[in-house]
Amino acid sequence: MSFTLHNRARTWFGIQDQRGFARTMDPATKESTPRFLMFDAFYSCLLLGLDGERHGRAEDLETDEFAKVYPEAYRGQAELIAGLLVDAELRRQEIEPEDRESIEAEMVRLLDLKSSTRLSAEGDRLLNLYAAVGFEKLDAALPAPDNLEDFLVAYHRLWGSNG
């Protein structure tokens, strides 16, 4: 697996030294402030992307991956994220809930126990594309915040406003 950010996400999230909102952080209070991971940025975008029914563009992704596995803070979430991906793909392809054969075929296509993400190579690829389109939504809806608290409140509000 390789997680790849949208090519404008680093600037938007103020990422510095693998940490979000770090560029505007007061050095005196840096240690006492919760650490927003690069993966948190990716994941925030991913959830927004998986809420929709379309993929982002591979050309909008950075050329290099920023991580290969889920960070420790996401232990136990791999199966749920895999489930959300399956759900998004079923909705995107308008597969009927009763279409057992197609649903099973999608699972065959997307899942792999041996991978740390529980996803096949194709599943991993789609995850990055959903995260890319999620970033586009985020960027269109919110001005780039300069601290974690403002981001969390604004992100939550965005989910509420998306119906």
Added chain:
Amino acid sequence: MQVLIRGWSARNLRGGLRSLEIDLGEQPNRWTLIQMANGMGKTTTMTLLRQIFTNEPLPPAQVLELRGGSEVEGNFEVRLLIDGKPYRLGFEFDFRDGSVHRYTVRAGTRDGGKVPGRVLPSELGDLLTPELARLFVFDGELARTIRDMKQQTADNAIRALYRLGQITGLKTSVDKLVDLEQRRAAAMTSAIEERGMTRLRNARDDATKVKRRLEKEVRSTRTLLDERRAERNRLEAAVEERLSEDEGLRERLEDLNRRELLLKVETNALGGEALALLRQPPQVHPRLRERLQFLGGRLFELKLPETISSEFFRDLASKDVCVCGRPLGHAEKDHITNHSHRYLAQDQISVINQMKLALRESQDEVGEFDAKIGQLGEKLVERQSLKSARDRLELESVSDGDDDMERLRRQLAEAKTEIERLESQHERLTTRDTHRQRTLRLNWESNLPMCEAEVKERDDRLTVASNTRSFKLKAETLKDLITDFERRALGRLRERVRVRTNEKLHQIARTERLEVTRIAGGLEISSPDTAAKAGVSEGQSLSVAYAFLTSLLSEAPYRLPFVVDSPAVSLDNVNRREVGRLIPSFFDQMIMFVISSEREGFADTFYDKGDDVRFLTVIRENGVVRLDDRLKVFKTFQDREAA
């Protein structure tokens, strides 16, 4: 390694080769004397034997000249015994276009025998060059050229037989290694010579200078930043102090500080808790939770995952009978295998089950994210309110006519602006984030980590070029050593062959003693007590050539047959007897084409050698060629020229 000739055949070739079969037996005699008249195809046979052993191409003009009649195809084949194993090498000629097809027939091989081309054991295949073939299928011309010091005939013979070419080949291998190293280095630099090295050294030094400048800039920016931050802190403290001088404001200020501190702690705690909840997808929004629950429900209703996995079907396809008891044929097995991939594999089933379990476990804790964000939102409102309160406090002081406060606030604002500028400058100088570097359009002359990478790359180029140059110089030294080794090896082999040649010459050339004084390209010959000998008769040349070749061939690591045409025709009777007595003992097999005039003094020395010798006479009578192996026929045969 030993090579013996068991015979040859010719078909539809000119001269006496329209249909000729020379059979020397399964185990050939040590000596074979073949007597045939001139014009019966001796020269053609010798030429074809020489060519069939090598990979030398046959030009169409030569092929067309071989044509013996109206037939459009012809053939020449030689049968060999190589280390006891039978081989056949052949030419198939097409006289319509002058083309030739080579073939090899090997017994007991997987390819069933006949294969195109010359296919010999590799060691022998490499050895049999046209130069060597001229030695053992003896070319009379060689007897003349072997004495020409300007030609390399003698040296080439030694080189070919003792495979000195392999030592020369080592130099080619060294060149290839150097080339490989240079190509590898070329990926980083093209400079290998001293001038290029200077250029690379200067480039590295230039980058190092830039690095020093940037390091200095980083230091000064940090110092300025520290100073400005200290100034900001001092100004903030001064503002507070100024405010606290007013008793009414002081109390409000202290309250404000206390609340800000507490708010910061609470905000951090809530932010951390909310972030932890954000990392659980079902917490983020009810829609996500509902989707996961719906998916879990669908899987349950559709009975997915199946308890039967794709592995089950793949196992089933390997059985002869289905679980229902019906037999499984190839068609059924193929169908099951081809459709098994449509079913989830065991590990995929496991993922879905884990997913369903995770869903169940997460359902009890929903709504916490909403609650935390609600609390966090309140804190943000409070933060804004405290900030406004502080601004108001400061403005109240200013409006009360406090000029110092106004100055302090202005200075504080300037300090903050300057700090922002310096932080930005510091980031430009020090960021290692490659994406940030691109966004800010930085390069190695403006960013220290990029400059450090550039210095390292330039230093690496210099090191590689320097190593490559050193590698090349070492390779040249090695090649010189190889050349020296080759020269010494050739020198020692020349001397060894020269001594052996002279031993034989003393026995052969009894009428006038000859001696090889030097081998250097050719053979330098002298008579004892005289200087280098200029005039040498044809017979003497032949004696020298035989003595040289037998010395060479009989002591070489390869035992090759010796085929010779008219071996004694130019020798006087005394030398003939010595040649006949001495030379044949040096070879495992010797095939001699003789004419009737060579019987006396040469062929007759073989008459009493019993079973080791075979006498063949090729006779043409009334246009038909036949072979006679009786000694009495051999002794009495008179060819037209001799008669």
